[in-house]
Amino acid sequence: MIVGVHPIAGFDKLLHYKVPARLEDAVAVGSLVRIPIGRRFTLGIVGVVGAPSDFPIDRLKNLTDLVYDFPALPADLLELAKWMAVYYAAPLDGIIETMLPGAVRRAAGLKQEKLIALGTALDDEALAKLEKRAPQQAKLYRFITQQFKPVAKNLVLKRLGVGAGSANALIKQGALREMSQQVKRVAYADDFSEGELVAALPHLLNAEQQAAFDALKVEIAKDEFGVTLLQGVTGSGKTEVYLRAIHEALADGGGVVFLVPEVALTPQTVARLRSRLESIAPDHACVVWHSHLSEGERVDGWHELATGQARIVVGARSAIFAPVQNLRLIVVDEEHEPAYKQDETPRYHGRDVAVMRAKLNGAHCLLGSATPSLESYANAQAGRYKHLHMKQRIDDRELPFIDVVDMRIEIMRSRGLTTLSQKLVHGMQDRFEKKEQTILFLNRRGYSSSMMCRSCGHVEECPHCSISMTYHRTDESLRCHMCGHERGAPVRCPKCEAPDIRWRGTGTQRVEEAVTRVLPRARIERMDTDTMSKKNRFRQVLSEFRAGKIDVLVGTQMIAKGLDFPNVTLVGLVDADMSMHMPDFRATERTFQLLVQVAGRSGRGDRAGVVIVQTFTPQADAIQFSRHADFDGFAEGELKIRKDFQYPPYRHLIHHSFRGPNPEKLLFFAEQWARLVEKEFPDQLEVRGPAPSPIEKVKDHYRFQVWYFTHGVSRVIGKLNQKRREFAWPDDVIQVMDVDPVNLG
DNA sequence: AGCACGCCGACT
DNA sequence: GTCGGCGTGCTC
Numbered sequence: 001m002i003v004g005v006h007p008i009a010g011f012d013k014l015l016h017y018k019v020p021a022r023l024e025d026a027v028a029v030g031s032l033v034r035i036p037i038g039r040r041f042t043l044g045i046v047g048v049v050g051a052p053s054d055f056p057i058d059r060l061k062n063l064t065d066l067v068y069d070f071p072a073l074p075a076d077l078l079e080l081a082k083w084m085a086v087y088y089a090a091p092l093d094g095i096i097e098t099m100l101p102g103a104v105r106r107a108a109g110l111k112q113e114k115l116i117a118l119g120t121a122l123d124d125e126a127l128a129k130l131e132k133r134a135p136q137q138a139k140l141y142r143f144i145t146q147q148f149k150p151v152a153k154n155l156v157l158k159r160l161g162v163g164a165g166s167a168n169a170l171i172k173q174g175a176l177r178e179m180s181q182q183v184k185r186v187a188y189a190d191d192f193s194e195g196e197l198v199a200a201l202p203h204l205l206n207a208e209q210q211a212a213f214d215a216l217k218v219e220i221a222k223d224e225f226g227v228t229l230l231q232g233v234t235g236s237g238k239t240e241v242y243l244r245a246i247h248e249a250l251a252d253g254g255g256v257v258f259l260v261p262e263v264a265l266t267p268q269t270v271a272r273l274r275s276r277l278e279s280i281a282p283d284h285a286c287v288v289w290h291s292h293l294s295e296g297e298r299v300d301g302w303h304e305l306a307t308g309q310a311r312i313v314v315g316a317r318s319a320i321f322a323p324v325q326n327l328r329l330i331v332v333d334e335e336h337e338p339a340y341k342q343d344e345t346p347r348y349h350g351r352d353v354a355v356m357r358a359k360l361n362g363a364h365c366l367l368g369s370a371t372p373s374l375e376s377y378a379n380a381q382a383g384r385y386k387h388l389h390m391k392q393r394i395d396d397r398e399l400p401f402i403d404v405v406d407m408r409i410e411i412m413r414s415r416g417l418t419t420l421s422q423k424l425v426h427g428m429q430d431r432f433e434k435k436e437q438t439i440l441f442l443n444r445r446g447y448s449s450s451m452m453c454r455s456c457g458h459v460e461e462c463p464h465c466s467i468s469m470t471y472h473r474t475d476e477s478l479r480c481h482m483c484g485h486e487r488g489a490p491v492r493c494p495k496c497e498a499p500d501i502r503w504r505g506t507g508t509q510r511v512e513e514a515v516t517r518v519l520p521r522a523r524i525e526r527m528d529t530d531t532m533s534k535k536n537r538f539r540q541v542l543s544e545f546r547a548g549k550i551d552v553l554v555g556t557q558m559i560a561k562g563l564d565f566p567n568v569t570l571v572g573l574v575d576a577d578m579s580m581h582m583p584d585f586r587a588t589e590r591t592f593q594l595l596v597q598v599a600g601r602s603g604r605g606d607r608a609g610v611v612i613v614q615t616f617t618p619q620a621d622a623i624q625f626s627r628h629a630d631f632d633g634f635a636e637g638e639l640k641i642r643k644d645f646q647y648p649p650y651r652h653l654i655h656h657s658f659r660g661p662n663p664e665k666l667l668f669f670a671e672q673w674a675r676l677v678e679k680e681f682p683d684q685l686e687v688r689g690p691a692p693s694p695i696e697k698v699k700d701h702y703r704f705q706v707w708y709f710t711h712g713v714s715r716v717i718g719k720l721n722q723k724r725r726e727f728a729w730p731d732d733v734i735q736v737m738d739v740d741p742v743n744l745g
Numbered sequence: 746a747g748c749a750c751g752c753c754g755a756c757t
Numbered sequence: 758g759t760c761g762g763c764g765t766g767c768t769c
Contacts, residue, residue, distance in 0.1 A: 005769080010746030015769040038748060038768055052769070060769055093746095661764080 002051045002060065003027060005035055005044035008105060012091040012732075015044070016052040017063040027063075030071025030078060032104070034064040043105065045073045045096055070307055073099060074323055076360045083356055089656070089717055089734050090346035098346060099321040103299045116167065117150035119177040136166040141175055153178065205244070208390045209237050215388055216245045216366065220252070220329060225359045229335075229380045230368040232390030238368045241390075242331050243276055245366060246312065250281045254328025254363075255311040259350055261337040262316040265290045273314055281312065289315025289322055317342060317350035320357060327361040330354045335367040335376055345735060351376075407575075407616045411454065411502070419514040424572045424612045428515070432522050432551055437567045440515070440554045441595055442508050442574040451478065453493035454500035457616055459577075460490070511574055512554050519552065527555035560591040569609050571599045576615045654716070657735045659703040666695055666702050672727050673706065680719060 001019040006012075017035055019027050027033065031046040041064060051057055073081070077099055085092040097105060122130065122141065130138045140162045144151070157164060170176040205213060212230060219226050232238045246256050260269075270288050277286040287301035287310045304310035306323040313322040317340055320330070332340070332351050340350035351367065358365035367376055367385070380387040405421040413422075420428075428438045450468040451460050460469045462480035469478035469487075479486045492499045512526045525531075525541050532538045538558070545553050546565060553559060573592060599609030658673070660666050695704045724734060 002769095007746095007768085009768085011768075013768075017769060035769085037746095040747070042746090055769055057769095 001027070001049070002057070003033075003046045003063070004048040004050065004052065005033060005063065006047045006093060006096060007035060007037055007042055007044040008093055008097055008100075009037055009042040009044075010093065012093050014047055014052075016055060016060055018060050020062055023063070023066050026066055026069050028071060029075055030073045032067040032072035032100075034067060036061050036064060043067065045078065047078065068306070072104060072306065072323070074306075074325070076327070076357065077321060077323065079360050080321075080353065080357050083360075084346065084348055084353065086718055086721055087356075088346055088348055089721065091732055095346050098318070101295070101298045101302050103295045104302060116144060116153045116156065116171070117147070117177045118144050119171070119174045121145070122175050134166065134169070136162050137170050140166055141170060144176060150177075205240060206237070206392070208232075208392050209241050212241050212388045212390055213244045215386070216241070216364075217248055219386065220245060220248050220364050222364075223252075223328075223362065225362050225364070227355055227358070227365045227367065227379070227385040228388060229372055229376050229385045230366060230388045230390070231370070231372055231380075232368065232388075233370050233392075236370075236390040236392060238333070238390065242333065242366065242368065243280065245329060246277065246331065247280045249329035249364075250284070250311065252328060253326065255305075255324035255326050256313070256328065257320060257322060257324055257330045257354070257357075258312065258314045259319055259330070259332045259340070259354060260314065260316065261334050261339040262290060264334065265316055270314065277312060277314070284312060285310040287313040287315075287322065289313050289319035291316065291318075320350050320354050327357070327363045329363060330358050330365045332365070332367045334369055336369045336371055336373040403610065404613045404615060407614050408454070408457065410614075419511055419574070420518065420572075421612070421614055424574075424614065425518045427570050427572070427610060427612060428519060428522075428552060431570050432519055434569075435548070436569045437545070437548070437550070437565065438552045438570040438572065439559065439565070439568050439595060439598065440511055440552065440572045440574055441556075441559065441591060442511055442554070443556050443591070444507050444575075451489070452502050452616060453496060453498055454502050455498040456493060456496040458493055458495040460494060508554050508556060515552050515554065522551040523549065524552045524554065525550045527553060527559050532558065557591050560594045565598055568598050571595045571609070571611045573611065573613045576613045654708055656706045656708075657703050658705070658733055659698075659701050659735065660730065660733055661701050663695055663697075663702045666704060669727075669729060669733060670695065670704050672729075676720075676723055676727075677708075680723065 001024045002016055003019055004014045004016050007015055015035070015037070017033075027046060029046050029049060033044055033046060034041055035044045044063075052060075073096065078096075081092060081095045081099060084090065084095050088095075127138065127141070130141065139160060140156070143156065143160060153167065156162075157167060167176065167178075171178050212232070216228060216230075219228055230238060230241065232241075242258070246258065249256050258273075265288075274286050274288065278284075285304060287305055289298070289301060293301070301310070301313070302323065305313060305325070308325050311324065311326075313319050313324055315322065332354050335351045342348050342350070351373075355365050355367075357363075369376070372380070376385065379385045403423060405423050407418065407421065410421045411418050424440075431438050450470060452458070460478060461467060462469055462485050464480070464485055467480060469480055469485075477486055478489055490501065493501060508526055508528050512524060515522070515524050525545065527538070527541055532541075541550070541553075544550050548567060573595070576592075596611050599611045658666060658669055660669070695702055720734070
């Protein structure tokens with residue numbers, strides 16, 4: 001029997017090995033095996049059974065060992081890994097590595113045992129000397145000389161009552177040899193502790209939940225691939241629908257993966273979910289999977305799933321790689337969350353991988369969100385996903401005190417450039433007098449301005465990137481900070497021809513200045529990348545703010561990192577719409593939500609915390625605020641897009657980086673790349689900015705980068721990989737840095 | 746990733 | 758003459 005193995009050794013090539021007769025029955029596709037490679041040993045995953053086509057069979061080596069007698073990377077995960085390698089232009093071995101828990105990669109489960117055997121034999125004289133000077137050592141030595149094969153070190157020492165020191169001394173002088181061998185660990189004792197079974201009441205479903213569940217039940221019963229987008233406002237009880245669907249899949253004998261964003265994996269959440277799931281399927285343990293588990297815990301859970309003792313896993317992003325058998329359902333909660341994206345190679349999106357894994361297994365994938373991502377929404381609109389709605393809240397709670405200020409009116413009133421509305425200014429002054437605090441949020445740093453039409457609200461955006469163009473005073477131009485697109489600054493509005501163009505100063509610096517003007521005695525601190533360059537500054541400012549030494553904090557996204565400010569009773573979103581024009585508007589949305597929570601928590605008696613939202617465009621009417629708690633109390637206050645909000649169409653922004661040690665070679669790649677784009681992708685690919693970018697030196701290697709937009713990621717990357725082979729580019733020369741959906745209005 | 750091989754400058 | 762720098766290529 002001959003098998004092809006993917007080594008986990010830092011390179012990406014299928015190597016073939018002969019399988020020793022004793023292992024033939026147990027080795028199969030997906031097995032984790034130990035292989036000799038060069039003069040060392042590593043682990044590898046069996047990828048195919050069969051002889052190589054381009055390598056002489058008589059030169060094949062034997063594989064050394066089988067680590068587990070079950071497939072460590074089941075066929076579906078191996079397929080998934082191959083798909084990911086193409087889709088994310090990442091080396092396959094790296095992907096396989098991320099799919100396996102670290103301990104498994106190091107062949108844990110195999111206990112190391114030290115053996116000792118005879119080394120260079122001592123002559124009689126030396127033995128006699130030893131006998132006299134070190135009787136313990138002599139005793140051990142004599143015992144070993146009587147053995148036919150190496151013996152377990154700890155066993156022998158215990159039997160003979162000899163200390164480890166004696167053995168080590170003999171080993172050191174060469175009379176004995178020490179070696180280690182791996183021993184199969186005894187199967188895990190099934191001792192998962194009975195978590196207090198929190199009263200796991202089967203909640204009654206309301207009409208909407210029931211309708212959603214009925215629809216899902218049909219989908220799951222089909223036993224074929226499909227995706228459902230469950231769009232339900234927060235508090236509409238999505239979780240209960242998930243649980244019913246999971247029950248359905250488990251009852252069918254299937255396996256389930258339940259993904260949640262990492263932040264949602266609090267101990268309470270996990271405990272509650274776990275007790276509910278285990279009451280649904282009492283025979284099957286629920287494995288919890290996240291980055292804070294100890295290595296042992298993770299291996300145990302992995303083992304239970306891989307052997308079929310457990311059929312359901314709840315976890316963050318990487319839980320999508322759990323070796324769940326007979327997969328029938330994957331649930332991705334809060335599918336829009338950016339936490340599903342991995343920011344290191346291999347860069348992948350947990351939700352997209354989930355959809356693909358469902359496809360490979362003929363399973364159903366359920367995506368849930370109150371505010372679906374653009375790509376999921378677009379897929380639902382296009383009919384590729386089934387779209388379910390839940391619009392009704394289970395319990396209506398009071399709304400936070402949220403004021404939306406129309407800045408167009410504000411500007412007319414003040415007849416000039418306005419950064420802070422009257423309402424916000426009065427609010428801040430009031431807080432200052434009461435010794436309470438204010439946070440002003442604006443996700444643009446610096447002093448730069450953007451152009452905006454005063455009569456129609458039009459914001460000039462980059463035609464390629466959809467971000468607002470930045471005004472550069474030096475040469476009277478508008479520039480895109482993303483792709484470098486440039487045009488002369490217009491005199492009248494490009495849309496309605498009105499001459500009322502306003503150059504809005506919306507950077508944090510300008511906000512800080514404005515606050516100083518209206519609150520001259522207040523202590524103001526600005527927090528953005530410009531001011532936080534020093535390492536400890538960030539923590540220092542946050543702790544000072546918390547201690548009340550700062551009255552007003554002006555900041556960008558980064559203030560969302562330490563949001564525990566009980567004395568903040570006013571939050572100002574200085575420019576709500578500009579934020580919504582940014583490509584990463586969801587991150588901004590998230591910051592909004594967190595800030596609304598801050599205000600929601602800090603009410604004073606009968607006086608609720610206040611959020612003042614400043615906005616210029618009618619589009620902001622689509623922004624709606626609400627305050628309520630989800631099932632786990634995770635969201636206390638939330639901003640969301642109103643349900644009839646029109647999602648803009650989207651494309652993907654792809655960022656590739658080409659790297660290598662040789663600049664001349666890289667230059668050659670760059671030229672080939674340019675020719676490739678010209679010839680192969682005239683309509684699918686729109687390369688932006690200098691393409692390719694100049695070659696630059698980074699640490700010990702060189703690189704150039706390319707950004708482009710595309711409607712079909714897999715098509716383009718597939719083509720690119722094909723060309724890579726044709727051009728004989730090295731495997732690792734291309735790296736996908738990022739694949740991001742971009743909204744283009 | 747390791748490791749060998751091979752091609753050039755420095756030097757016990 | 759050899760030692761050793763790293764650039765290049767291979768590992769079944």
